[in-house]
Structures are given as C-alpha cells and as structure tokens.
Amino acid sequence: MSARPRFREQVLQAREDAIVASVNRLLAEKGFEAMTVDEVVADVGIAKASLYKHFTSKEELAAAAMVKVLDRALDEITRLQAEPLDALGRLQAVARWTYAQQLAGQMPSLPAQNSTLRTALTTDKAYMERLMQLTDGLGAWIVEAQGQGALDATLPPELVLYTLFARACDPVLGVMRAGGAYSDAQIVDWLVRTCFRGLGS
Amino acid sequence: MSARPRFREQVLQAREDAIVASVNRLLAEKGFEAMTVDEVVADVGIAKASLYKHFTSKEELAAAAMVKVLDRALDEITRLQAEPLDALGRLQAVARWTYAQQLAGQMPSLPAQNSTLRTALTTDKAYMERLMQLTDGLGAWIVEAQGQGALDATLPPELVLYTLFARACDPVLGVMRAGGAYSDAQIVDWLVRTCFRGLGS
DNA sequence: GTCTATAAAAGGATAGAC
DNA sequence: GTCTATCCTTTTATAGAC
Numbered sequence: 527m528s529a530r531p532r533f534r535e536q537v538l539q540a541r542e543d544a545i546v547a548s549v550n551r552l553l554a555e556k557g558f559e560a561m562t563v564d565e566v567v568a569d570v571g572i573a574k575a576s577l578y579k580h581f582t583s584k585e586e587l588a589a590a591a592m593v594k595v596l597d598r599a600l601d602e603i604t605r606l607q608a609e610p611l612d613a614l615g616r617l618q619a620v621a622r623w624t625y626a627q628q629l630a631g632q633m634p635s636l637p638a639q640n641s642t643l644r645t646a647l648t649t650d651k652a653y654m655e656r657l658m659q660l661t662d663g664l665g666a667w668i669v670e671a672q673g674q675g676a677l678d679a680t681l682p683p684e685l686v687l688y689t690l691f692a693r694a695c696d697p698v699l700g701v702m703r704a705g706g707a708y709s710d711a712q713i714v715d716w717l718v719r720t721c722f723r724g725l726g727s
Numbered sequence: 728m729s730a731r732p733r734f735r736e737q738v739l740q741a742r743e744d745a746i747v748a749s750v751n752r753l754l755a756e757k758g759f760e761a762m763t764v765d766e767v768v769a770d771v772g773i774a775k776a777s778l779y780k781h782f783t784s785k786e787e788l789a790a791a792a793m794v795k796v797l798d799r800a801l802d803e804i805t806r807l808q809a810e811p812l813d814a815l816g817r818l819q820a821v822a823r824w825t826y827a828q829q830l831a832g833q834m835p836s837l838p839a840q841n842s843t844l845r846t847a848l849t850t851d852k853a854y855m856e857r858l859m860q861l862t863d864g865l866g867a868w869i870v871e872a873q874g875q876g877a878l879d880a881t882l883p884p885e886l887v888l889y890t891l892f893a894r895a896c897d898p899v900l901g902v903m904r905a906g907g908a909y910s911d912a913q914i915v916d917w918l919v920r921t922c923f924r925g926l927g928s
Numbered sequence: 929g930t931c932t933a934t935a936a937a938a939g940g941a942t943a944g945a946c
Numbered sequence: 947g948t949c950t951a952t953c954c955t956t957t958t959a960t961a962g963a964c
C-alpha cells in the first residue's frame with residue numbers, strides 16, 4: 527500500500543512491453559513452434575521465472591503479442607477512416623500496411639494448422655474481441671467496395687478478407703527480399719497489385 | 728546374397744512408402760515443427776528405431792516427403808504438356824492442381840522462415856534437382872504467357888512463380904472449407920480466379 | 929517480483945538382443 | 947531390419963531464497 531504506486535506500475539508495464547516486443551519480433555522471425563521461452567528471456571535480459579510471473583504460459587505470451595498486433599491494426603483502421611478515401615482505397619491501404627509490417631519484421635506468423643496456440647487464442651477474450659472488431663470493420667469496407675463495383679461482388683466477403691491477409695502468412699515477401707534485387711517499396715507495390723488485380727495483364 | 732531378393736526389396740519399399748505417406752499427411756496437417764517422429768511411427772505402426780534405419784533424421788524424413796510431392800508436381804506438368812492448352816491455361820491448371828492437393832491434405836507446409844529443415848533441403852540433392860526442374864518448366868510457361876500478353880509482363884517471373892504457389896502456404900483454403908458453406912470445387916475456383924484476376928471486378 | 933537452481937516432460941536419436 | 951528399452955538434449959514450467 528505505497529503512497530505512490532504509479533512509478534512501480536510503470537516500471538512493470540515497461541517490462542511487460544519489452545517482453546511482448548521481443549516475443550513479437552521472435553514470432554515474426556521464426557514462428558511460434560521454433561521460438562523458445564529461453565530465447566525470449568535472453569533477449570529481454572530477465573530470468574525465466576520472472577517472465578512466468580507476468581505470463582503463465584508460452585501460449586499466453588504469444589497471445590499478448592497478437593493482441594498488440596491487432597491493436598496496431600485497429601489503430602491503422604481508425605486512422606484510415608479519417609482519410610479521404612473510398613472503400614477500395616482503404617482496403618488497399620490496409621493491405622499495404624500489412625505487408626509493410628511483415629517486411630519490418632513486425633508481423634508474427636502463427637501456425638496455420640491446429641495447435642495448442644490456436645486453441646489458446648480462440649479462448650482468449652482480449653484476442654477474440656479485437657479480432658471480431660477488425661473483422662467487422664474490414665467487412666463493412668469490403669461490402670461497401672463490392673456495392674460500388676470496385677471489388678468482385680460474386681466473391682464472399684470472408685474470402686476477400688482472408689485473401690487480403692494471406693500474404694502476411696506466405697513466404698513470397700521474404701523470398702523476394704532475400705533475392706536482393708528489388709526495393710522493399712517495389713515489392714510491397716507488386717504484392718498489393720497482384721492481390722487486387724491478379725497476375726493477369 | 729539370396730537368390731530371390733526382389734520380394735524382400737518390395738516389402739521394404741512398401742514400408743518406406745507407408746512412412747513417407749504418413750509424413751506427407753502429418754506435414755500437411757501440422758507442419759514440420761509440430762510433427763513428431765513419435766506420431767509418425769505410431770501412425771505407420773512401427774518402432775522408432777526401425778524408422779531410423781530407413782531415414783537418419785527427421786529432416787531427411789521430411790525431405791523424402793517433399794521429393795515425392797515434387798515428383799507428383801513434375802508428373803502433372805508433363806501431363807499438361809500433352810494437353811491442348813496455351814501457357815496461361817497450363818499455369819492455371821497447375822494452380823488448380825496445387826490447391827486441390829492442399830484441399831486433399833496432400834500438400835506439406837514447410838516453415839517459411841529459417842530452420843534446420845530449410846538448410847537440410849538446400850543440401851538435399853534429390854530435392855534441389857527436382858525443385859530446379861519444376862522452376863525451369865514453370866518459368867518457361869510464365870515467360871511465354873507474358874510474351875503473349877496473357878500475364879502482366881512487368882512482374883518478375885519469379886514473383887509470378889512464388890505467387891502461384893503461395894496459396895499452398897496460407898490458411899485461406901482451410902479456413903474457407905472449415906466454414907462448411909462452400910464446396911471444395913467452388914473454393915478452388917475462387918482461389919484460381921483471385922490468383923490470376925485479383926479481388927477487383 | 930526478481931533471481932538461481934531444479935524439476936518434469938517431450939522429443940530426437942541410439943544400443944543391443946533377436 | 948525390427949523390436950524394446952534407454953540415453954541425452956532441449957524446453958516448458960516451478961520452488962524457494964532474497
């Protein structure tokens with residue numbers, strides 16, 4: 527019952543933020559399975575037992591990182607709502623933002639298939655809440671763009687949604703950059719272009 | 728030095744095939760990291776030590792499965808060369824085949840990021856040989872399609888190649904099927920369509 | 929809450945009998 | 947070559963002192 531608990535709280539919060547930042551980076555770099563808790567604590571510079579005071583499991587650790595990513599995405603969506611863009615322009619901006627995040631090593635790659643993490647995430651309230659917010663917000667834009675004839679209205683909105691984010695899960699971006707022949711901006715442009723207009727001419 | 732070694736050889740070959748088939752399925756289902764050798768031997772119904780007489784490591788096991796997948800893909804390419812199709816039609820057929828394989832649970836998903844498996848694969852002669860064959864064959868079709876104006880000629884052929892196969896790495900297909908609202912054929916159609924013509928109308 | 933030290937379990941790989 | 951039994955490393959998670 528200290529008279530000034532705020533400072534201590536801030537220190538703890540800062541440490542948690544540092545942990546989540548490390549997790550986010552490692553998750554983007556090697557994925558959930560390959561990331562070890564030992565790596566995380568080594569990166570942050572704390573003892574493992576300390577980490578487990580903040581997060582009770584590796585899954586919860588990853589969930590915290592995912593929550594933060596979703597928060598960043600929701601912030602971006604809010605920001606875009608103030609821009610003078612139509613629905614299609616906003617969706618393209620979201621796609622661009624996503625690929626840029628991935629290029630910056632900020633986009634965690636989750637196991638696409640069944641795993642302990644998947645089930646942990648679906649029962650994580652904070653995660654699911656944000657995920658639904660994101661789905662609702664983008665879903666509205668998609669339907670709007672389809673209504674305006676800017677997106678193929680015969681495609682189910684959910685397919686459009688998943689396709690938008692699919693590139694964040696596949697290795698194309700990383701492989702293209704590994705080649706070293708093209709700039710990051712060029713690669714992102716191509717990805718946005720092929721996402722919305724396909725490979726055809 | 729038995730007089731009739733053929734029968735025994737066939738039995739061994741059949742066992743190896745059973746192992747590779749299991750690996751292929753598990754690799755498609757959960758990925759390399761999440762798949763355990765214990766699961767494989769349980770699935771095949773043999774002892775772990777027996778498996779290690781055939782394959783010296785988990786990586787080699789996965790490589791064998793990948794070689795088989797590439798062989799199937801090369802067979803498909805050979806088959807398509809006999810079809811009365813133009814370059815674009817052949818590429819679309821390859822895409823369709825790939826997505827169908829994934830839907831059938833036959834397309835192993837490899838870790839996109841660095842891992843022990845990646846390095847093992849790049850030093851696997853059988854794997855690299857087939858990979859280059861595949862790349863060459865498809866690369867020729869891509870350049871041809873671009874020359875005919877059927878594909879955007881401003882895109883690097885390698886980007887086109889990776890994009891074609893990217894959907895085999897992302898979760899869209901699986902998630903769409905999990906929804907249960909659409910037939911497999913419908914989903915594959917949509918994926919091929921969005922790959923070549925994008926989300927726009 | 930943070931640390932050191934350690935438990936507990938999983939998973940890759942092998943020894944040795946048959 | 948196949949089996950049982952085992953080794954050994956890695957990794958998740960916790961006990962207990964400060």
